[in-house]
Amino acid sequence: xxxxxxxxxxxxxxxxxxxxxxxxxxxxxxxxxxxxxxxxxxxxxxxxxxxxxxxxxxxxxxxxxxxxxxxxxxxxxxxxxxxxxxxxxxxxxxxxxxxxxxxxxxxxxxxxxxxxxxxxxxxxxxxxxxxxxxxxxxxxxxxxxxxxxxxxxxxxxxxxxxxxxxxxxxxxxxxxxxxxxxxxxxxxxxxxxxxxxxxxxxxxxxxxxxxxxxxxxxxxxxxxxxxxxxxxxxxxxxxxxxxxxxxxxxxxxxxxxxxxxxxxxxxxxxxxxxxxxxxxxxxxxxxxxxxxxxxxxxxxxxxxxxxxxxxxxxxxxxxxxxxxxxxxxxxxxxxxxxxxxxxxxxxxxxxxxxxxxxxxxxxxxxxxxxxxxxxxxxxxxxxxxxxxxxxxxxxxxxxxxxxxxxxxxxxxxxxxxxxxxxxxxxxxxxxxxxxxxxxxxxxxxxxxxxxxxxxxxxxxxxxxxxxxxxxxxxxxxxxxxxxxxxxxxxxx
Numbered sequence: 154x155x156x157x158x159x160x161x162x163x164x165x166x167x168x169x170x171x172x173x174x175x176x177x178x179x180x181x182x183x184x185x186x187x188x189x190x191x192x193x194x195x196x197x198x199x200x201x202x203x204x205x206x207x208x209x210x211x212x213x214x215x216x217x218x219x220x221x222x223x224x225x226x227x228x229x230x231x232x233x234x235x236x237x238x239x240x241x242x243x244x245x246x247x248x249x250x251x252x253x254x255x256x257x258x259x260x261x262x263x264x265x266x267x268x269x270x271x272x273x274x275x276x277x278x279x280x281x282x283x284x285x286x287x288x289x290x291x292x293x294x295x296x297x298x299x300x301x302x303x304x305x306x307x308x309x310x311x312x313x314x315x316x317x318x319x320x321x322x323x324x325x326x327x328x329x330x331x332x333x334x335x336x337x338x339x340x341x342x343x344x345x346x347x348x349x350x351x352x353x354x355x356x357x358x359x360x361x362x363x364x365x366x367x368x369x370x371x372x373x374x375x376x377x378x379x380x381x382x383x384x385x386x387x388x389x390x391x392x393x394x395x396x397x398x399x400x401x402x403x404x405x406x407x408x409x410x411x412x413x414x415x416x417x418x419x420x421x422x423x424x425x426x427x428x429x430x431x432x433x434x435x436x437x438x439x440x441x442x443x444x445x446x447x448x449x450x451x452x453x454x455x456x457x458x459x460x461x462x463x464x465x466x467x468x469x470x471x472x473x474x475x476x477x478x479x480x481x482x483x484x485x486x487x488x489x490x491x492x493x494x495x496x497x498x499x500x501x502x503x504x505x506x507x508x509x510x511x512x513x514x515x516x517x518x519x520x521x522x523x524x525x526x527x528x529x530x531x532x533x534x535x536x537x538x539x540x541x542x543x544x545x546x547x548x549x550x551x552x553x554x555x556x557x558x559x560x561x562x563x564x565x566x567x568x569x570x571x572x573x574x575x576x577x578x579x580x581x582x583x584x585x586x587x588x589x590x591x592x593x594x595x596x597x598x599x600x601x602x603x604x605x606x607x608x609x610x611x612x613x614x615x616x617x618x619x620x621x622x623x624x625x626x627x628x629x630x631x632x633x634x635x636x637x638x639x640x641x642x643x644x645x
Contacts, residue, residue: 207255215418216427219256220287228252232295245292249275252289272427277386284385285405285425291379298374300341301348308345309360309368328358348377388426390434394448397515400536407535412545412585416552420533423450423551440561453558454551455529463557465572466528469550470496472575473526476582477542478629499525506538542629545585549578586628590635593620 207227214222231240231248240248257272273287280286307324310316316325327333333342349361360368369377385401404424411417422428433449440459445452453460474483474496486497502508509524510517513536526532533547553573597616621635628634 207251215414216256216287216422217282217414217418220282220289223252223255224290228290228292228295232290232292232299239296240292248292252278256287256289270429270432272422272429272431273388273425277388280386282409282421283406285388285401285421286386290375294379295375297341297344298371298378300337301345301378302369302371302374304338304341304345305360305368305374308358311358312360390426390431390448390450394451396530398509398513398531398534398536400513402536404534404536407544408548410544411548412589413549413552413581416545416548419552419555420535420548423454423533423555424535426450428555451530454554459561460554460558461528463571463573464528464554467496468572468575469528470498470526472579473543473546474498476546476579476629477540482540482543482629497525500539500543502538509537512536512538540629541627546578546582549581553578582628583630583634586624586630586634587636589628590621590624593624 207222228248253271253275254269256278258269277285278287278289279291281288307321310321311325316322324335324338327335327338333339345361349359352361363369363373387401391399405421408417408421408424411420419428428450430449430453433445434447436445436449437443438445438449438452438457440453441457443452443457474485477483479485482501483498484501486499488495488497509531516531531537533551535544539547550573557573594617597620621632624630624635625632
């Protein structure tokens with residue numbers, strides 16, 4: 154009898170094969186059971202040690218970083234073992250608990266283990282980031298995709314007469330002789346045939362290919378079988394709130410274009426309702442003692458008296474007007490309202506862009522939303538057409554408000570901060586512009602590194618000037634914020 158095991162680190166192109174030739178006697182049977190037992194124990198141990206390994210990662214990372222850590226350093230290692238043995242439903246449940254814990258826990262070294270408030274449902278977390286999910290793998294579908302990918306790679310080897318590995322030779326013999334003894338083929342070949350037929354590929358020994366005429370990648374197989382509901386998913390609280398003016402068509406896509414990772418993370422978690430605030434539903438506000446009306450997000454960020462005092466709405470309006478284009482992007486009015494001067498700024502939407510009421514009919518109703526700027530849900534609605542500077546600065550402002558709210562809700566030693574520090578926000582905004590300028594210059598340098606004779610030529614200097622002007626225009630900043638003179642290798 155010949156046993157062939159695909160060891161860890163092997164690929165179908167370069168397999169590491171462990172081959173044992175033994176007699177079919179009692180000692181052989183015992184050896185087989187010992188080997189299988191060892192492999193199963195290894196899988197279980199990896200599952201048990203996953204949480205311990207994830208503890209080593211920093212607790213201050215963003216949701217996007219956490220999902221990348223999970224898939225690159227945890228889930229990919231575990232799903233590798235599904236080559237040998239599929240995970241049971243109970244093991245998948247345990248794995249989902251670990252995933253939820255890692256994404257939701259504020260302190261990974263908490264002795265309570267998995268006992269955390271889940272910030273997003275398992276179902277919703279599997280949707281892509283552009284739809285407001287966390288883009289977490291569906292482990293069941295992921296291991297199915299992996300097995301279909303293996304069969305497809307085998308079919309490609311058959312098609313190109315490149316059958317070298319012992320596994321492929323065995324499969325080829327079974328298929329040609331029509332005597333399938335492999336459990337792997339029995340379980341997965343029918344599904345591969347269904348997909349092949351659906352794609353109008355009637356030759357059973359031709360690999361299923363993509364538009365580039367290459368065999369489907371593992372990612373493409375996962376998309377092929379992981380059919381998601383095309384309706385944009387909403388969280389439980391978004392359904393309850395029925396936010397007017399929000400259609401979620403491009404909201405998360407636009408949120409993901411925010412430059413600063415931390416502010417992008419806060420804005421994303423606000424709109425996907427996965428800030429640690431959901432447990433505050435139907436409770437009184439800790440800061441002002443008013444009812445939060447089933448919407449702690451809206452109350453704490455927009456309606457709380459203490460938050461309004463912290464923001465100073467008149468300062469916010471003036472700051473946005475001055476920092477995001479002034480009269481180019483805003484119309485400004487100042488009028489007397491009951492012996493009190495009020496600033497009113499209204500965004501100017503370019504002619505080639507859709508107006509608010511064209512994006513959503515709710516905005517045509519004056520009693521619902523005024524056309525001018527107000528600090529409410531409309532101010533952070535990324536479905537609407539707003540300038541690059543506005544979207545990034547409003548996210549930076551929301552992030553600083555969130556830091557202040559966290560301090561008020563969770564800190565035992567509350568900071569005595571009376572108002573939002575707009576000067577600090579402006580400094581961070583200018584720093585972001587300089588970093589983006591340096592990044593683009595470095596990219597320009599790399600693109601021209603193979604032509605050193607072009608450095609410091611009039612054409613190169615002109616291109617750098619164009620880059621500088623684009624940054625100044627997008628960030629709505631004075632020319633003095635960026636370096637006046639730039640040498641390719643140094644910044645002065």
